Amino acid sequence: MAFEVRKPSWFSRLFRRALVGIYRQQGWRAHGVVPEPRKFVLIAAPHTSNWDFVYFLGLTEELGIMPHFMGKKSLFRWPWKNFMLDMGGVPVDRSSSKNYVQQMVDEFERREEFMLTIAPEGTRGNVKAWKTGFYHIAMGAGVPLVVGMMDYSSKSGGLGPAIWPTGDYRADMAKVAEIYATVTPRHPAKGMTAIFAKEEE
Template identity: 35%
Template sequence: MKKLIGKLGLKLLGWKVVLDGDVDNLDRCILVVAPHTANLEYILGNFAYWSLGKPLKVIIKDQHTKAWYGFAIKAMGGIGIDRSQKNDLVNFVCDQFKKEDFSLVITPEGTRSWVTRWKKGFYHMAIKAQVPIVLGAGDFGKKEIHLGKIISVNDLETRTYEDIMSELEEYYNKITPAVPENWNPKIY
């Protein structure tokens, strides 16, 4: 059912999915999504994953999973986290990957507003959980959702953080964000 909803949703909105790598890259990974400048990216990303029949999860404020509509958030892959508490998200994510295979969406900007640099948690999560980083982006200029470019576990272990971030920066500089003034193309 989700596959049908995803395909129909993308078609109605006039968007298409562009795979920048093997679709199987999306089975078990940290999915880094950027630029993160609008809420619509969440809906488009879900439609894209659903259309491909892939499992997707996202960490969000637990107030959304505990609210009256929480059942819908959980059904869309929402994992509630109490942000008022100090959480060990790296180990939490690692434990989740021990239980099942999925893609975990991380928006390293941490907000839809302009930021000076990305947060590093996604990088540490991927290393600890021994899963690749896969890149995802909504190009609002072309109405394309890009998915699948992979930074392998081997790359994470053998390349420097700066080298990987340079590659990500180059990749995302080709993407047109929904709200360009909220995007800082210098990510680290």
């Protein structure tokens, strides 16, 4: 079934505009270009603060892209369904009988443009291992990984080059780590220590 583009509600547009306003007021700026075609898994790391979401949203707005994210299917019910969809949410059935990786692979198949944002750490706290679902999705969908960068030292960010997954997780993550080594997160102590460790999903 083909994907239908929806028009965001006035509330969603107002909410997004408010967050972008905070981003600009704080003096952030975006750099770089968006890889083409616009179908890739966007890695959001290191995730060390709730402010990451606000500034990341501002960065994507300035770059002219609409990133998507996965959300539990139960969140896409009235009264929040339309808001979640407007913000880029994609409902996922996480029941034991459903394979969420395949669900996202199917989403890539049915959309002409899909930039799926995933935070492999899964939390803002200290992480022992990255969850590997993002990697399996990219492999299954045949799309590249793109690093989302947010440098708090310069209040700038953007998207790194496309990294095509080879099946060698550790080698591919070495490329990701090399890019992230150039940016400073809000809380450096929580950095990228778990990037090579992996937790299967």
